[in-house]
Amino acid sequence: MKIYESIKEELLKEASAITTVAEALDPSQVEKAFTLLRDCRGKVVVTGIGKAGIIARKISATLASTGTTSIFLHAAEGIHGDLGMLSRDDLVIAVSNSGKTPEILAIIPFVKFIGIPLISLTGDAESQLAKASDAVLSTKVDAELEPLGMVPTSSTTVALALGDALAIALLKDKNFSLQDFARVHPGGAIGKRLLLKVRDLMHKDDDLPRVYLDTSMQNVILEMTSKKLGCTLVDDHSGMLKGIITDGDLRRQLQAKGDGLLRHNAGDCMTENPKSARADDLAAAALAFMEEHSITMLPIVDDSGKAVGLLHMHDLISAGVV
DSSP states (O other): OOHHHHHHHHHHHHHHHHHHHHHHOOHHHHHHHHHHHHHOSSOEEEEEOHHHHHHHHHHHHHHHHTTOOEEEEEHHHHTTTGGGGOOTTOEEEEEOSSSOOHHHHHHHHHHHHTTOOEEEEESOTTSHHHHHOSEEEEOOOSOOSSTTSOSOSHHHHHHHHHHHHHHHHHHHHTTOOHHHHHHTOOSHHHHHHHHOBHHHHOBOGGGSOEEETTOBHHHHHHHHHHHTSSEEEEEOTTOBEEEEEEHHHHHHHHHHHGGGGGGSBHHHHSEESOOOBOTTSBHHHHHHHHHHTTOSEEEEEOTTSBEEEEEEHHHHHHTTOO
16 A cells, blocks of 8 residues: 555544544533533643553643643552642543553542542543543544554544543633733743734834935935845934835835935835834734735834834744744
């Protein structure tokens, strides 16, 4: 079999497994699991071992990143002292396809002793784990995908998808916003896109290239050269933004006016009423605006229309917003 066809076939089988499990879910168990999670006053402790443990760790990470306090408990470490992580206000989600994982079963007596709710993600609704659970979410699949039927593939895919679905349901219930998301993702590209504002990146004050309407083109060129941004803003003497002159404008004006260019002033050569943004706009929103209008330089104005800064595409690239 060709590699492409083989991989495509396996992907479709895993997708089919998710669909099958979704259709077979018991609505009452789903509602019970969600209510327990929503009402949890402590942390959600997700446990598992082996491949299921890896899935449990990812489910915990997804919950934590979407507004639900969560930690991962390695089942083997749990029975060797890490059960001390649990408190009476917590909730446990146990991930085990067989429902017979010895390390997880060994945790159950302690969970029950301190009265913590237990939700299981298992492929066997009649297993010891399922019978001990307050809510059972079935992850039963007909078979794993690999030829031996031994390596967890579709079962772990289904468990992961179900964990993601629970996290998103909680996110929606809590009205978890982009701002909330940004607070728990301050680093990396996500944080930069959601936290950085235009004022954090724009050129301003002495670094801002600006001239007046009546500034000679010779001085316009000097201003553009000294500030090294490939453009300059054009204000009236009250500071109101009237236009912008870019390197492209200079080339076009030189072609049109030839040697006479230097006898003109900024007002004669500028692009009038340029697109602009506000300093409090998100940098990511400014990026989208610049891409929409195919511009690389964006004047920044205050509410009255006075120029207060300039944002260059390079600033967004350097900050990792792009």
